[in-house]
Amino acid sequence: MGVNWPLEIGRAIALTVVMFTFLAVVTAMLGVLLERKIGGWIQSRLGPKHVGPQGLLQTVADTIKLLQKEHITPQAADVVIFNAAPLIVAVAGLMDWLVIPFAPGAIVRDLNIGILFFAAMASMTVIGILAGGFASNNKYALLGGLRSAAQMVSYELPLAVGLIAVAMEAGTLSTVGIVNAQIRNGWYILYQLPAFVIFMIAATAEVNRVPFDLPEAESELVAGYFSEYTGMRFALFQLGEYAEMFAMAALATTLFLGGWSGPILPPVVWFFIKMYAIVFFFMWMRWTYPRLRLDQLLNLSWKLLLPAGLLWILITGYRIAF
Amino acid sequence: MGELAAFIILSVITLASAVVVVTSGNIVRSALSLVPTFLGITGLYILLQAEFVAGIQVLIYAGAITVLILFVIMLTEGGTGLRTRQVNEQVPLGMLAAAVLALILIAVFSGTEWPKASGSLPQYTAAPIGEAFLTSAVLIFEITSLVLLVSLMGAIIIARRER
Amino acid sequence: MQVGLTHFLIVSALLFCLGLYAVLTRRNAVAILMGIELMLNAANVNLIAFNKFTAPGALNGQVFALVVITLAACEAGVGLALVMAAYRNLETIHVDEINVMKW
Numbered sequence: 001m002g003v004n005w006p007l008e009i010g011r012a013i014a015l016t017v018v019m020f021t022f023l024a025v026v027t028a029m030l031g032v033l034l035e036r037k038i039g040g041w042i043q044s045r046l047g048p049k050h051v052g053p054q055g056l057l058q059t060v061a062d063t064i065k066l067l068q069k070e071h072i073t074p075q076a077a078d079v080v081i082f083n084a085a086p087l088i089v090a091v092a093g094l095m096d097w098l099v100i101p102f103a104p105g106a107i108v109r110d111l112n113i114g115i116l117f118f119a120a121m122a123s124m125t126v127i128g129i130l131a132g133g134f135a136s137n138n139k140y141a142l143l144g145g146l147r148s149a150a151q152m153v154s155y156e157l158p159l160a161v162g163l164i165a166v167a168m169e170a171g172t173l174s175t176v177g178i179v180n181a182q183i184r185n186g187w188y189i190l191y192q193l194p195a196f197v198i199f200m201i202a203a204t205a206e207v208n209r210v211p212f213d214l215p216e217a218e219s220e221l222v223a224g225y226f227s228e229y230t231g232m233r234f235a236l237f238q239l240g241e242y243a244e245m246f247a248m249a250a251l252a253t254t255l256f257l258g259g260w261s262g263p264i265l266p267p268v269v270w271f272f273i274k275m276y277a278i279v280f281f282f283m284w285m286r287w288t289y290p291r292l293r294l295d296q297l298l299n300l301s302w303k304l305l306l307p308a309g310l311l312w313i314l315i316t317g318y319r320i321a322f
Numbered sequence: 323m324g325e326l327a328a329f330i331i332l333s334v335i336t337l338a339s340a341v342v343v344v345t346s347g348n349i350v351r352s353a354l355s356l357v358p359t360f361l362g363i364t365g366l367y368i369l370l371q372a373e374f375v376a377g378i379q380v381l382i383y384a385g386a387i388t389v390l391i392l393f394v395i396m397l398t399e400g401g402t403g404l405r406t407r408q409v410n411e412q413v414p415l416g417m418l419a420a421a422v423l424a425l426i427l428i429a430v431f432s433g434t435e436w437p438k439a440s441g442s443l444p445q446y447t448a449a450p451i452g453e454a455f456l457t458s459a460v461l462i463f464e465i466t467s468l469v470l471l472v473s474l475m476g477a478i479i480i481a482r483r484e485r
Numbered sequence: 486m487q488v489g490l491t492h493f494l495i496v497s498a499l500l501f502c503l504g505l506y507a508v509l510t511r512r513n514a515v516a517i518l519m520g521i522e523l524m525l526n527a528a529n530v531n532l533i534a535f536n537k538f539t540a541p542g543a544l545n546g547q548v549f550a551l552v553v554i555t556l557a558a559c560e561a562g563v564g565l566a567l568v569m570a571a572y573r574n575l576e577t578i579h580v581d582e583i584n585v586m587k588w
Contacts (some may be wrong), residue, residue: 005323005327008324112373112448113373113377114375116381119381123384124385127354127384127389130396134350146393146396148391149393329492340500343519343520344503349513349516352519356522359523366530367530370493370534372537375551377553379529380554382524394515394565397569398515398568398572408516409512410510416510417506421502424502427494432491434493436490436538438538439539439540441542443536443544444543451547451548454544454545455505466555469556469559475560475561477563478566481570483573
């Protein structure tokens with residue numbers, strides 16, 4: 001079809017390297033540091049202050065520590081699946097970033113099925129978690145993996161319902177199209193507030209954060225599905241989870257807060273301000289709420305969020321058509 | 323040329339993973355090999371300009387049906403029955419039947435002159451599929467939702483623990 | 486060499502026959518269901534390939550393929566519920582051991 005294949009493959013590889021390096025720095029390093037500092041501030045204590053000025057190099061120190069730990073594989077574990085599971089989680093968490101627009105024209109690929117691609121990549125994480133939980137040959141890991149998979153599959157539906165409501169309002173599935181529609185009509189958090197609430201609750205449950213982190217609860221399941229993972233594989237799981245949390249925050253700013261639009265500052269700065277505002281909100285929820293029990297969590301999804309979401313789709317359809 | 327290379331890579335991924343699915347002795351490994359199979363088929367859909375169906379394929383097949391299969395394996399005897407014999411005694415007949423069917427199908431497919439109709443696919447297929455579902459195929463849409471509802475209720479009732 | 490209709494049809498024929506082999510020879514009920522999913526996917530590839538190469542004016546093939554994906558999900562759900570109910574009552578999911586009507 002007249003496409004210069006070596007150039008396209010070279011561009012794809014270069015963009016992948018740039019995106020993943022940038023994401024590894026922004027999400028993993030800054031994310032972990034922000035979590036501990038914000039947690040400290042909410043709990044009236046100082047976070048890490050020892051390494052670097054005001055503790056800013058803490059994550060560098062953590063990464064060096066994790067890199068030099070020993071790779072332990074349990075004896076009766078299935079080695080291929082055990083090694084592949086953190087890769088699936090990390091790659092699925094990072095693939096979500098392919099459709100996020102940072103500035104007008106600065107998007108890796110403006111797919112016309114943008115938010116469907118996002119939902120599909122978010123649903124691939126479940127397989128990595130189930131595989132990791134099973135391959136560890138450890139009953140706590142298996143139980144944590146099954147619980148986490150049940151929770152994530154249950155909350156994919158309210159997530160998709162929030163996405164559908166926004167797609168109906170904007171008339172397109174492409175993220176760039178949704179940002180442009182918001183520039184014309186006003187931010188969707190005003191028109192679609194219930195969809196925003198449903199999306200935020202479902203996003204918190206999708207990335208296994210408090211109050212939905214029963215699968216990783218230290219007091220119940222040792223560490224859940226990554227009990228048997230050490231060193232760099234543990235870091236890959238954490239990278240996948242933090243990357244996915246930041247990706248959910250980035251998608252929330254794209255869909256509900258107008259993406260990169262804003263008056264005076266350059267668009268990229270506005271995007272990051274909004275994204276970090278939502279990340280701060282996620283972290284604030286983590287350090288404030290207690291953990292939900294498994295049946296309360298599943299009830300919340302199936303009996304409250306899904307019917308409310310479907311009702312909201314009905315109302316949105318009525319509003320758009322008349 | 324690039325399209326041919328993409329097609330060959332995707333077909334090899336799909337067929338090799340499908341071979342692992344049907345012949346592996348470890349049921350969990352064969353269930354996890356369904357994921358590369360479905361992702362290879364997603365790539366084939368994108369080559370055929372069906373990107374909405376490709377997105378739905380990843381979301382439903384690789385994201386939900388594989389998880390369902392893994393759940394049932396782990397809740398029945400997958401964790402403990404991994405070392406029992408996985409194939410029954412019909413292996414030679416089964417291989418013969420599958421091979422004969424493959425030969426017949428490939429012979430028919432290569433030998434037929436398929437008529438090409440006019441027209442071209444729309445560039446972005448998501449909106450036209452939506453319109454088709456709500457205008458010309460609306461009956462299929464409604465009946466499929468009814469089937470989904472019935473199968474949801476049926477699955478819950480069948481798998482429920484007896485009180 | 487252009488990728489034509491025949492290439493996609495050959496891939497779908499091979500995938501279908503692999504699914505058929507799984508249904509005919511595996512003992513585990515879940516493995517049989519996996520073979521059925523492979524066969525449904527092969528049919529979907531066929532539908533979409535025919536849509537692009539012989540009937541590109543309308544999107545009937547893709548609409549049909551979406552309906553097939555939905556129904557395959559329903560069938561997998563109900564089939565796996567049956568497997569779980571069978572395991573609870575019969576203590577086995579190997580289909581060649583379930584050969585009497587009264588347990």
